Amino acid sequence: MKILINKRGKKFLAGSEDLHTDQGYIKKEEIQSSISGDVLKTHLGHEFRVLEANPNDYIELMDRRCSIILPKDLGIMAAYTCLGSGQRVLEAGTGAGAATIFLGNIVGDTGHVYSYELREDFAKIADKNIKGFGLGNVTVKCQDVNEEVDEKDLDLVFLDLPKPWEVVEHSKDALKFGGYLVAYTPYIDQVKLLTRILKKRDFSDLKSIECIMREIEVKDRGVRPKTRMQGHTGYLTFGRKV
Amino acid sequence: MKILINKRGKKFLAGSEDLHTDQGYIKKEEIQSSISGDVLKTHLGHEFRVLEANPNDYIELMDRRCSIILPKDLGIMAAYTCLGSGQRVLEAGTGAGAATIFLGNIVGDTGHVYSYELREDFAKIADKNIKGFGLGNVTVKCQDVNEEVDEKDLDLVFLDLPKPWEVVEHSKDALKFGGYLVAYTPYIDQVKLLTRILKKRDFSDLKSIECIMREIEVKDRGVRPKTRMQGHTGYLTFGRKV
Amino acid sequence: MKILINKRGKKFLAGSEDLHTDQGYIKKEEIQSSISGDVLKTHLGHEFRVLEANPNDYIELMDRRCSIILPKDLGIMAAYTCLGSGQRVLEAGTGAGAATIFLGNIVGDTGHVYSYELREDFAKIADKNIKGFGLGNVTVKCQDVNEEVDEKDLDLVFLDLPKPWEVVEHSKDALKFGGYLVAYTPYIDQVKLLTRILKKRDFSDLKSIECIMREIEVKDRGVRPKTRMQGHTGYLTFGRKV
Amino acid sequence: MKILINKRGKKFLAGSEDLHTDQGYIKKEEIQSSISGDVLKTHLGHEFRVLEANPNDYIELMDRRCSIILPKDLGIMAAYTCLGSGQRVLEAGTGAGAATIFLGNIVGDTGHVYSYELREDFAKIADKNIKGFGLGNVTVKCQDVNEEVDEKDLDLVFLDLPKPWEVVEHSKDALKFGGYLVAYTPYIDQVKLLTRILKKRDFSDLKSIECIMREIEVKDRGVRPKTRMQGHTGYLTFGRKV
Numbered sequence: 001m002k003i004l005i006n007k008r009g010k011k012f013l014a015g016s017e018d019l020h021t022d023q024g025y026i027k028k029e030e031i032q033s034s035i036s037g038d039v040l041k042t043h044l045g046h047e048f049r050v051l052e053a054n055p056n057d058y059i060e061l062m063d064r065r066c067s068i069i070l071p072k073d074l075g076i077m078a079a080y081t082c083l084g085s086g087q088r089v090l091e092a093g094t095g096a097g098a099a100t101i102f103l104g105n106i107v108g109d110t111g112h113v114y115s116y117e118l119r120e121d122f123a124k125i126a127d128k129n130i131k132g133f134g135l136g137n138v139t140v141k142c143q144d145v146n147e148e149v150d151e152k153d154l155d156l157v158f159l160d161l162p163k164p165w166e167v168v169e170h171s172k173d174a175l176k177f178g179g180y181l182v183a184y185t186p187y188i189d190q191v192k193l194l195t196r197i198l199k200k201r202d203f204s205d206l207k208s209i210e211c212i213m214r215e216i217e218v219k220d221r222g223v224r225p226k227t228r229m230q231g232h233t234g235y236l237t238f239g240r241k242v
Numbered sequence: 243m244k245i246l247i248n249k250r251g252k253k254f255l256a257g258s259e260d261l262h263t264d265q266g267y268i269k270k271e272e273i274q275s276s277i278s279g280d281v282l283k284t285h286l287g288h289e290f291r292v293l294e295a296n297p298n299d300y301i302e303l304m305d306r307r308c309s310i311i312l313p314k315d316l317g318i319m320a321a322y323t324c325l326g327s328g329q330r331v332l333e334a335g336t337g338a339g340a341a342t343i344f345l346g347n348i349v350g351d352t353g354h355v356y357s358y359e360l361r362e363d364f365a366k367i368a369d370k371n372i373k374g375f376g377l378g379n380v381t382v383k384c385q386d387v388n389e390e391v392d393e394k395d396l397d398l399v400f401l402d403l404p405k406p407w408e409v410v411e412h413s414k415d416a417l418k419f420g421g422y423l424v425a426y427t428p429y430i431d432q433v434k435l436l437t438r439i440l441k442k443r444d445f446s447d448l449k450s451i452e453c454i455m456r457e458i459e460v461k462d463r464g465v466r467p468k469t470r471m472q473g474h475t476g477y478l479t480f481g482r483k484v
Numbered sequence: 485m486k487i488l489i490n491k492r493g494k495k496f497l498a499g500s501e502d503l504h505t506d507q508g509y510i511k512k513e514e515i516q517s518s519i520s521g522d523v524l525k526t527h528l529g530h531e532f533r534v535l536e537a538n539p540n541d542y543i544e545l546m547d548r549r550c551s552i553i554l555p556k557d558l559g560i561m562a563a564y565t566c567l568g569s570g571q572r573v574l575e576a577g578t579g580a581g582a583a584t585i586f587l588g589n590i591v592g593d594t595g596h597v598y599s600y601e602l603r604e605d606f607a608k609i610a611d612k613n614i615k616g617f618g619l620g621n622v623t624v625k626c627q628d629v630n631e632e633v634d635e636k637d638l639d640l641v642f643l644d645l646p647k648p649w650e651v652v653e654h655s656k657d658a659l660k661f662g663g664y665l666v667a668y669t670p671y672i673d674q675v676k677l678l679t680r681i682l683k684k685r686d687f688s689d690l691k692s693i694e695c696i697m698r699e700i701e702v703k704d705r706g707v708r709p710k711t712r713m714q715g716h717t718g719y720l721t722f723g724r725k726v
Numbered sequence: 727m728k729i730l731i732n733k734r735g736k737k738f739l740a741g742s743e744d745l746h747t748d749q750g751y752i753k754k755e756e757i758q759s760s761i762s763g764d765v766l767k768t769h770l771g772h773e774f775r776v777l778e779a780n781p782n783d784y785i786e787l788m789d790r791r792c793s794i795i796l797p798k799d800l801g802i803m804a805a806y807t808c809l810g811s812g813q814r815v816l817e818a819g820t821g822a823g824a825a826t827i828f829l830g831n832i833v834g835d836t837g838h839v840y841s842y843e844l845r846e847d848f849a850k851i852a853d854k855n856i857k858g859f860g861l862g863n864v865t866v867k868c869q870d871v872n873e874e875v876d877e878k879d880l881d882l883v884f885l886d887l888p889k890p891w892e893v894v895e896h897s898k899d900a901l902k903f904g905g906y907l908v909a910y911t912p913y914i915d916q917v918k919l920l921t922r923i924l925k926k927r928d929f930s931d932l933k934s935i936e937c938i939m940r941e942i943e944v945k946d947r948g949v950r951p952k953t954r955m956q957g958h959t960g961y962l963t964f965g966r967k968v
Contacts, residue, residue, distance in 0.1 A: 005484070036418070036419045036420055037419035037420075049484070051419070051420050051484060052419075052420055054323075054324035054420065055324045055326075056322070056324050071318075071321035071322050072318055072321065072453065074321050075317035075318045075319070075320050075321025075322070076313075076314055076317045076318070076453075076455070077317070078317050078320060078321065078348075079313035079314065079316050079317025079318075079320065079344070080298070080313050080317070081296075082296035082297045082298050082344075082347060083348070084297075084327075084347035084348050084350065085326075085327035085328070085347070085348060085349060085350020085351065085352070085353070086327070086350055086351075102321070102324075105324060105326035105327070106320075106325070106326050106327060106348055107327060108326065108327020108328055108350055108352065109327065109328075109352070110327070110350065110351070110352075111327070176278070177278045177279035177293070177294075178278055178279075178293050178294055178296065186706070186708050187705065187706030187707060187708050188458070188465055188706065188707045188708060188914050189706040189707055190706065191458055191460060191465065192460055192465050195460040196460075206460075207457065208457065208458040208460060209455055209456065209457050209458065210455070210456050210458065210709075211314065211318075211453055211454070211455050211456075212453070212454040212455075212456065212696075213318070213451055213452070213453050213454075214451060214452050214453075214454065214715060214716075215449065215450065215451050215715075216430070216433060216450040216451065216452065216477060218433060218434055218437040218438075218448075218450060221671065222670070222671030222672065222673040222674065223430055223433065223434050223671060223672045223673060224670050224671050224672060224716055225694075225715050225716035226715045226716065227714070227715050227716055227717075228712075228714075228715050229713060229714075229715030229716075230711070230712075230713075231698060231699075231709050231710045231711055231712050231713030232698075232708055232709035232710065232711055232713075233711075235458060242247070242291070242293065428948070428950050429947065429948030429949060429950050430672050430948065430949045430950060431948040431949060432948065452951075454938075456957060456958075457957075463913065464912070464913030464914065464915040464916065465913060465914045465915055466912050466913050466914060466958055467936075467957050467958035468957045468958065469956070469957055469958055469959075470954075470956075470957050471955060471956075471957030471958075472953070472954075472955075473940060473941075473951050473952045473953050473954050473955030474940075474950055474951035474952060474953055474955075475953075489968070520902070520903045520904055521903035521904075533968070535903070535904050535968060536903075536904055538807075538808035538904065539808045539810075540806070540808050555802075555805035555806050556802055556805065556937065558805050559801035559802045559803070559804050559805025559806070560797075560798055560801045560802070560805075560937075560939070561801070562801050562804060562805065562832075563797035563798065563800050563801025563802075563804065563828070564782070564797050564801070565780075566780035566781045566782050566828075566831060567832070568781075568811075568831035568832050568834065569810075569811035569812070569831070569832060569833060569834020569835065569836070569837070570811070570834055570835075586805070586808075589808060589810035589811070590804075590809070590810050590811060590832055591811060592810065592811020592812055592834055592836065593811070593812075593836070594811070594834065594835070594836075595811070660762070661762045661763035661777070661778075662762055662763075662777050662778055662780065672942070672949055675942060675944060675949065676944055676949050679944040680944075690944075691941065692941065692942040692944060693939055693940060693941050693942065694939070694940050694942065695798065695802075695937055695938070695939050695940075696937070696938040696939075696940065697802070697935055697936070697937050697938075698935060698936050698937075698938065699933065699934065699935050700914070700917055700934040700935065700936065700961060702917060702918055702921040702922075702932075702934060707914055707917065707918050719942060726731070726775070726777060
């Protein structure tokens with residue numbers, strides 16, 4: 001998926017149609033034959049730079065109806081579970097598909113992401129978003145993960161659900177030996193209850209973490225952490241089937 | 243690469259030889275024919291569980307002569323650069339190869355990691371570690387990254403060097419349009435100088451962050467962040483070639 | 485100084501005049517004869533609760549033209565210098581007088597705060613604010629602290645200036661043996677330079693800290709740190725004359 | 727209370743006896759007639775500098791049998807309750823008396839600290855510590871604060887108890903209008919329960935915070951936060967009687 005960036009830094013998703021902007025339009029044929037780094041001109045002569053979108057570029061511009069998990073939390077999750085190319089992952093719930101795209105980008109064509117979403121409207125948006133980005137290794141299932149999980153031998157089960165403890169047993173069956181369950185939850189009460197259930201179900205290497213990310217501001221006047229920061233997003237709770 | 247875990251949780255790397263432990267030995271043939279999840283017995287009857295090692299398991303046990311970058315920082319780096327399957331990455335310096343294995347695990351067989359290390363002793367250890375883990379998509383080069391970079395069209399240049407600003411121009415040439423340079427540095431002074439050079443070389447989307455990770459302790463007595471935590475590891479500075 | 489709080493929680497400073505609000509007025513005689521906890525009624529029958537203002541109540545409502553130091557930073561400063569009743573303190577610069585009031589409240593009638601402010605407009609506002617709160621132990625001096633410090637044998641010199649290193653020598657002369665110099669600075673570059681000068685001038689127990697304060701949200705749905713937090717205010721750098 | 731510091735920076739509490747050290751002894755008469763800043767010599771000729779101890783100097787050297795609350799948390803507590811000279815404070819439990827000395831130092835001779843401690847052994851140590859420091863404005867009571875509180879019209883009730891919620895009603899009776907209850911608790915579960923009870927008892931301005939303090943290391947090689955830091959001490963929960 002390509003995006004076009006004008007001189008002011010504004011970004012536009014380039015779909016399968018002509019691109020119409022307040023600075024004029026660019027024909028779809030031109031966009032399709034361009035490559036990353038090219039400069040295209042609108043019929044009014046304004047320049048737009050072509051960029052092959054990465055997941056973060058795309059997620060920023062795609063249709064989002066619900067809050068998404070920040071890269072910092074997805075990155076921590078990936079690093080502590082050794083997520084990599086070729087792995088098979090289950091995700092629930094899909095939401096708008098942002099974490100799904102993140103997962104799909106890492107596991108690649110030799111891996112697969114199975115993403116469960118209960119709400120039909122979300123599942124549709126997510127499916128559109130994921131296909132729009134061009135990922136062919138993701139299956140969105142409009143299905144209750146509490147009821148049935150069809151997959152086996154998974155490397156990772158990633159739960160972004162209000163009550164992840166309800167899915168612990170299912171998840172264990174679906175994981176391979178050595179695989180991870182990870183849940184993302186905003187409240188400490190959820191961490192507490194989930195940890196109790198993970199212990200009961202003999203998960204090992206239990207760990208709950210939160211990542212506080214500080215951005216550093218480098219200006220001529222001096223260097224300092226930014227005044228504003230995200231105080232909290234969610235906790236990540238890990239268990240391993242060993 | 244397999245690891246064997248005894249009942250006390252102690253882990254052993256299973257190489258190509260018989261495994262000798264204080265609880266007896268296990269023959270290499272037995273280890274080789276086992277699969278993840280199997281239970282093997284030493285000649286003294288002690289049970290060891292077989293586990294297919296993931297990068298973190300392996301890095302914990304491999305030969306390390308220098309400090310390594312923590313998963314939290316590698317994860318953040320991966321997430322903000324959209325590192326994924328099939329990408330081509332340059333790393334400098336290799337050190338013991340921990341970050342290299344992390345990168346290699348994500349980019350997979352369709353991607354490649356080129357890792358530059360000046361010191362011959364480190365390059366040798368790293369190469370042994372990386373091969374030991376079974377990665378075939380990594381090239382360790384005992385070469386000064388300041389002098390020459392042979393690669394082109396890279397998705398990511400990751401610098402774990404004391405003076406990353408010296409490599410900014412080289413790195414820009416080696417990156418594809420849309421690719422990222424990331425440097426990991428412990429000191430804020432390094433962040434400041436690097437940022438100035440990145441600006442001068444027209445990198446965009448400049449960002450410097452640090453990730454403070456807190457572990458949560460869930461006990462029967464109550465829930466609280468752990469008393470001890472890592473106060474600081476390093477800053478990650480990002481620039482994008484756009 | 486009294487404040488009046490209406491049923492919606494809105495607070496009003498009660499000066500020496502009648503209080504006029506959108507819910508009617510209250511006569512000054514009534515306010516003056518009231519005590520903390522009393523309920524007064526406006527001529528329209530709306531109830532206002534009388535509260536003897538503490539420094540934070542007052543600072544919230546007083547005339548402020550410049551940014552103030554947060555209680556978290558003032559508290560840390562006080563705790564690490566053992567600020568207490570009866571001490572003599574020099575402050576520079578005064579600003580709107582918020583830190584001055586904090587200091588004056590702690591040192592009490594047997595102590596004294598000498599506060600230097602270069603800008604006449606700030607010195608006037610500060611003086612009005614401090615007198616308005618009723619502190620009799622503060623002297624605001626519209627004077628350049630770089631030029632001359634008249635006081636001796638001080639317990640604490642607190643510097644809220646862009647270039648605190650210029651005042652280090654003066655400050656040392658003005659401190660008693662065992663006394664502290666503390667500077668509040670937003671930039672890490674200032675911390676670096678100041679620390680170098682403090683070392684040169686033989687200050688001991690050098691320490692630079694920042695306090696990250698997280699507020700916890702306790703709701704029926706669960707407990708979590710607040711989503712938004714102050715990412716950075718300033719660093720506190722301490723030196724002791726020993 | 728004086729302390730003596732040798733050239734290596736080691737500190738000694740100077741009691742009412744001769745001071746014996748591994749570098750020789752100093753006569754009590756000499757110590758008593760010295761003032762802060764003087765240099766005394768042992769009979770072996772080693773120099774010791776005299777320093778009038780502040781609360782932190784003293785607490786570092788006094789008899790401590792239980793963990794103490796760090797200055798960072800005491801400072802935050804003081805700043806958000808506007809603790810100052812002349813105030814009357816109740817504390818429970820006393821422990822070794824470190825927080826008591828902090829409070830006593832701020833409220834001064836025109837204020838008073840009433841400190842409740844259930845365990846007789848702690849109460850004795852605390853009393854000795856407090857008297858040793860020379861505070862005359864503290865009353866240690868070996869008494870269960872749950873059973874009876876004799877004081878009225880207090881500015882602050884500070885609870886360092888495992889179950890602070892049991893004392894909320896008592897505390898409210900003992901506080902003046904506008905006064906604060908503050909509890910220091912390590913677990914988030916305690917914050918949750920206490921907050922519920924404070925709400926029920928109509929405390930207002932409820933707030934729970936934790937203070938993460940980072941120390942900055944300024945070296946010639948560069949500036950960075952220290953590698954090791956205190957991950958968590960405790961939460962401070964505030965309620966106000968308004």
